Amino acid sequence: MESSVSRDDVKGARKAEIAIIGGTGLEDLLEEAERTTVGTPYGFPPLISIGEVAGKKIAFLPRHGIGHVTPPHKVNYRANIYALHKIGVERIIATNAVGAINMNFKPGDFVVPHDIIDFTKGRHSTFYDESPVTHIDFSEPYCPEIRKLLIEKTREAGVQVWDRAVYVCTEGPRYETPAEIRMFRKLGCDVVGMTGVPEVVLARELEICYASLCFVSNMAAGIGDRLTSREVVEMSRKVIPKIKQILIEVIRYLPRERSCSCAEALREARI
Numbered sequence: 001m002e003s004s005v006s007r008d009d010v011k012g013a014r015k016a017e018i019a020i021i022g023g024t025g026l027e028d029l030l031e032e033a034e035r036t037t038v039g040t041p042y043g044f045p046p047l048i049s050i051g052e053v054a055g056k057k058i059a060f061l062p063r064h065g066i067g068h069v070t071p072p073h074k075v076n077y078r079a080n081i082y083a084l085h086k087i088g089v090e091r092i093i094a095t096n097a098v099g100a101i102n103m104n105f106k107p108g109d110f111v112v113p114h115d116i117i118d119f120t121k122g123r124h125s126t127f128y129d130e131s132p133v134t135h136i137d138f139s140e141p142y143c144p145e146i147r148k149l150l151i152e153k154t155r156e157a158g159v160q161v162w163d164r165a166v167y168v169c170t171e172g173p174r175y176e177t178p179a180e181i182r183m184f185r186k187l188g189c190d191v192v193g194m195t196g197v198p199e200v201v202l203a204r205e206l207e208i209c210y211a212s213l214c215f216v217s218n219m220a221a222g223i224g225d226r227l228t229s230r231e232v233v234e235m236s237r238k239v240i241p242k243i244k245q246i247l248i249e250v251i252r253y254l255p256r257e258r259s260c261s262c263a264e265a266l267r268e269a270r271i
Helices: 007-012 077-086 144-156 178-186 199-205 229-253
Strands: 018-022 031-036 048-053 056-062 091-100 115-119 166-170 191-193 209-219
Touching (some): 018 229, 048 229, 077 199, 091 199, 091 229, 144 209, 144 229, 199 209, 209 229
Parallel strands (some): 091 209, 115 166
Antiparallel strands (some): 031 048
């Protein structure tokens, strides 16, 4: 289905220019935030908080819903991204917990991926199921402008950051097997998660800039001990203060006008 919101409509209804997609603990980044419901052709996303960060209008969308109630394979990714598009968002900064496949990466490290491999199975991964047939270029999945700032500001925060990594997205909600992790390593994957796809794809289809700030919550299956959700939650709590610091600085230094090619993703994509 083609987006029914034109560029002019979005500008007229703009409520936020940048969005953060993440988990519990990031909502209080926003100053004087108010929650709003945004309807879409794909259903309703979680309540979106809109406020200010560094003098800019920012939207925060809790990917798994308020209270983390929706598992990764059931997240309504199309509703989430479309709702942000509908309120005028042109840039998305996502935060993701990942497991380390690359043996050089350690829990607590930050990662700004540059490429992805999609191993999801049953997710709605496009807005374009009908005419016009649309094939977006995905040679550079993540916005280079946001990536550059994420890397720079994470380094300035004094934490270990890996500036190149291949993110492999699995269906979940189970964790991966040791054999799967060995396969992913042979394919050149560095980190594994369950939420990076189709977010990044859907954003590009609506010409929204998108980049991800990942943090390593654990070593992947077969590398460390038995995987538990507790260690993921505990690591999330530890890194939240640094994530907030980094996001504030990235938002502060993002220029008002975009200079990347994300905004022209559909120019030669349609048949």
